[in-house]
Amino acid sequence: MIPSSFEYFAPTTLAEAQTLLRRYGGDAKVVAGGHSLIPLMKMRLSEPGYLIDLGGVEELSYIREDDGGLAIGAMTTYYDIESSPLVKSRFPVLAEATALVADIQVRNKGTIGGSMAHADPSADLTAVVLALEAEMRSGSSRAQRSMPAHRFFVDTFTTTLRENEILTEIKLPAVPAKTGGAYRKFANKASHFAEVGVAALVTIDGGVCQRVRIGITGAGPIASRAKAAERALEGKEPTARNIATAAGRAGRGIEFQSNIHASAEYRAHLTTVFARRALEEAVSRAG
Amino acid sequence: MATVTMTVNGTSYTNDVEPRLLLVHYIRDVLGLTGTHVGCDTSQCGACTIRLNGRAVKCCTMFAVQANGAEITTIEGMATNGELHPIQQGFWDEHGLQCGFCTPGMIMLAQQLLERNPNPTEQDIRRGLAGNLCRCTGYHNIVKAIQNAASKG
Numbered sequence: 408m409i410p411s412s413f414e415y416f417a418p419t420t421l422a423e424a425q426t427l428l429r430r431y432g433g434d435a436k437v438v439a440g441g442h443s444l445i446p447l448m449k450m451r452l453s454e455p456g457y458l459i460d461l462g463g464v465e466e467l468s469y470i471r472e473d474d475g476g477l478a479i480g481a482m483t484t485y486y487d488i489e490s491s492p493l494v495k496s497r498f499p500v501l502a503e504a505t506a507l508v509a510d511i512q513v514r515n516k517g518t519i520g521g522s523m524a525h526a527d528p529s530a531d532l533t534a535v536v537l538a539l540e541a542e543m544r545s546g547s548s549r550a551q552r553s554m555p556a557h558r559f560f561v562d563t564f565t566t567t568l569r570e571n572e573i574l575t576e577i578k579l580p581a582v583p584a585k586t587g588g589a590y591r592k593f594a595n596k597a598s599h600f601a602e603v604g605v606a607a608l609v610t611i612d613g614g615v616c617q618r619v620r621i622g623i624t625g626a627g628p629i630a631s632r633a634k635a636a637e638r639a640l641e642g643k644e645p646t647a648r649n650i651a652t653a654a655g656r657a658g659r660g661i662e663f664q665s666n667i668h669a670s671a672e673y674r675a676h677l678t679t680v681f682a683r684r685a686l687e688e689a690v691s692r693a694g
Numbered sequence: 695m696a697t698v699t700m701t702v703n704g705t706s707y708t709n710d711v712e713p714r715l716l717l718v719h720y721i722r723d724v725l726g727l728t729g730t731h732v733g734c735d736t737s738q739c740g741a742c743t744i745r746l747n748g749r750a751v752k753c754c755t756m757f758a759v760q761a762n763g764a765e766i767t768t769i770e771g772m773a774t775n776g777e778l779h780p781i782q783q784g785f786w787d788e789h790g791l792q793c794g795f796c797t798p799g800m801i802m803l804a805q806q807l808l809e810r811n812p813n814p815t816e817q818d819i820r821r822g823l824a825g826n827l828c829r830c831t832g833y834h835n836i837v838k839a840i841q842n843a844a845s846k847g
Contacts (some may be wrong), residue, residue, distance in 0.1 A: 408735055409714065409716075410710065410714045411714070412713070413714060414713065415696060415713035415759050417759070417760075440754055441755055441756055441757075441760070445737075445756065445757070446736055446737060446755060449716075449735070449736075458757075460759075460760060462760055478752065486749070492762055504789070509823040509824075509825065510740070510825025510826075511803060511806060511807065511822060511824070511825055512737075512743055512750050512751050512752045512803065513737065513748060513752070513825060513826045514742060515749040515751055515806075516749070516751050516752075516755075517751060518755070524789070527714055528774045572715060597738050597827075598738060599824060
């Protein structure tokens with residue numbers, strides 16, 4: 408499959424990339440690892456006139472401590488995240504989910520920022536950044552801004568990024584002590600995309616779930632928080648029965664999608680099952 | 695057109711290419727190195743796996759211009775002085791292929807797998823092969839071939 412013709416730019420700084428984006432605007436696409444955009448270009452579902460490649464913008468590839476949490480540059484690859492001692496020790500749920508994305512080759516090249524900006528409804532890390540209440544930092548050549556992940560994802564393949572903006576950083580705020588996290592998914596056998604994926608974080612103190620955060624991907628048109636399930640478990644003991652009750656509410660508010668891979672009814676079922684599994688594992692790792 | 699320069703299997707190449715030329719087509723059609731295969735053309739099957747700056751990647755999902763300045767190894771660069779690479783030898787000894795279409799990609803991926811995990815369990819290998827599809831073997835002898843290579847250190 409051969410994409411349409413385009414003009415190619417390989418900036419080496421963020422400022423240069425932002426200037427190019429301001430100049431070419433709506434007819435330009437920004438490419439990160441390319442594992443979402445290039446297949447779309449090959450199928451001619453996307454035909455940008457200008458391709459701005461962030462591959463050479465080294466300043467966007469980093470994982471560093473930031474205000475008690477971690478800041479991850481948008482061009483950081485999945486492999487760099489899954490193999491980072493800092494991520495493994497501070498946000499093991501992110502390392503766990505990242506190691507389940509696609510396959511080794513894709514993780515060698517695909518980036519967290521590319522995945523976020525693409526906003527695929529079946530991407531894994533969208534569920535994780537929602538559960539971690541990440542901040543998405545972006546910038547144009549004129550201004551920078553930051554917004555919480557739950558406001559960043561608008562709809563299928565749609566974020567609040569403006570035409571002249573580039574996602575630059577994913578900021579993960581510190582989680583409370585005594586928190587356990589887990590990501591569980593039912594993966595498509597060929598692509599390894601999540602038919603349903605659930606990221607859960609549970610903070611247990613005094614034998615009670617003090618704080619619960621759940622992000623769900625794959626089920627609906629875009630990843631979302633499962634607030635009804637979170638509320639159902641907060642303030643309760645982490646018993647099998649309480650977890651099952653909360654998991655039963657994980658699908659509330661989701662407009663379940665049907666496609667060739669799974670029906671809406673099946674996705675609703677998977678959501679309950681995988682919410683329960685993620686919560687059980689998070690609980691076992693908490694305290 | 696854009697000019698690209700890259701080192702492939704130790705030889706430096708410079709060519710003018712259209713930005714939309716995929717790296718796999720550059721390698722196969724411009725350089726004539728046809729050991730790198732196009733299978734699914736949708737970055738799922740792994741037949742196009744090469745080593746680019748030390749990382750196994752699927753080169754059907756990147757443009758040649760993106761590899762400007764890169765150091766690349768393809769299956770043709772694995773043997774040295776006519777002697778098979780230990781992973782190639784493992785595939786030979788364990789009959790790790792039938793039609794052979796997926797084999798170059800399997801070997802290029804196996805190299806990365808063993809580099810990161812020199813003593814993998816069978817499960818590690820099977821999981822590690824997630825991005826490479828074989829339609830003949832049922833993977834059994836491919837796993838054995840990689841175990842064979844691992845045992846030789």
